[in-house]
Amino acid sequence: MAIRAREVSPEVHVAAIYTTLATAWGRQHWWPARSRFEVVVGAFLTQNTNWLNVETALRKLRSAKLLNVDGIRQVPLRQLERLIRSSGYFRQKAKRLKNFVRFLDESYGGMLSRMFAQPTSHLREQLLSLNGVGPETADSILLYAGQHPIFVVDAYTRRITARHEILPASAEYEEVRVLFERALSEVELIQECDAAQTGGACHSPSPMSLASRTPLAQIYNEMHGLIVGVGKNFCLKSAPRCEMCPLLHLLVSTGTQAG
Ligand code: SF4
Known part of the structure; x- marks a missing residue:
């Protein structure tokens, strides 16, 4: 009825x-992922594309042993762009991933555990201030990587x-x-x-x-x-x-x- x-x-x-x-x-x-950082990377890569394209990019990053904070920190930008090409807008997304790791390093010593220990509203504000992070991406990171209760x-x-x-x-x-x-x-x-x-x-x-x-x-x-x-x-x-x-x-x- x-x-x-x-x-x-x-x-x-x-x-x-x-x-x-x-x-x-x-x-x-x-979220289908092996680690919190993989969720974060997936949240950026899934912007304006479908999940199959993201999976291809994640597989390439994993094969190159770069699907971790240090990997994204160290990899040259051009190489990162090539690896995530399948996800579309790859130049923009490569910069955003690098920018996220820079934020993590500067604010939390490169440690996701310290970042996710912040109160939800404070961390949400910080994430929203990053380039290319809108509410859907911020909340995906908070909920699916950080287990913060936010829809x-x-x-x-x-x-x-x-x-x-x-x-x-x-x-x-x-x-x-x-x-x-x-x-x-x-x-x-x-x-x-x-x-x-x-x-x-x-x-x-x-x-x-x-x-x-x-x-x-x-x-x-x-x-x-x-x-x-x-x-x-x-x-x-x-x-x-x-x-x-x-x-x-x-x-x-x-x-x-x-x-
Ligand atoms: S969710 Fe969409 S497809 Fe399903 S009943 Fe409602 S309007 Fe129709």
Whole structure:
């Protein structure tokens, strides 16, 4: 049964999205990485490209034994550009990676553990002040590398939120983030679920997906992965596949589908 926008609060609607998807698809095992630094590098490389292109670049960095802080610190810029070429905007991204390591060196003696020990809001401000770090990249680093409880808003989150009439498409990043964090603070973490089918944007378990984190950080972690699963498989930009989507019953309109 479809719901009507005014029948439930935005928080209840968002919580229902989480419960529906987590029950259907189970744990998503984000972020697929072996180390915190690999998450950081992936967060930069995934800007404006798809994950397959990022994986190619990460593989090349790993083969060259450069997928670590010292590797990025020491590698000549031109060589770094060549290694990450598949991720697109490679010159810009190579500079951004070098710039991040410079920040890490100057502010935290090159140690991610010291950086991530900072309070979330302070570290978020610092990350946002770096060249090429917007809220999505900063929050991805905080949540998926640092296990800080902060929700990552991406284009899929905005699209689904708008099509379900939870918030207008013009809503600011912070407005969406705060709503999701408020809504998800009330839900129960759904662990592995017997009925769950592997679906969405599920990855194989990795050292980073299995890392220790608070239940709230785990819920934010799962919700972003689940949203990506909906966005990639159902909530397509020009032709949403509502009939097959697990969120169909939460679509506001009773007769028409999202356009
Ligand atoms: S595909 Fe349709 S039902 Fe699924 S999230 Fe998008 S708008 Fe909602």
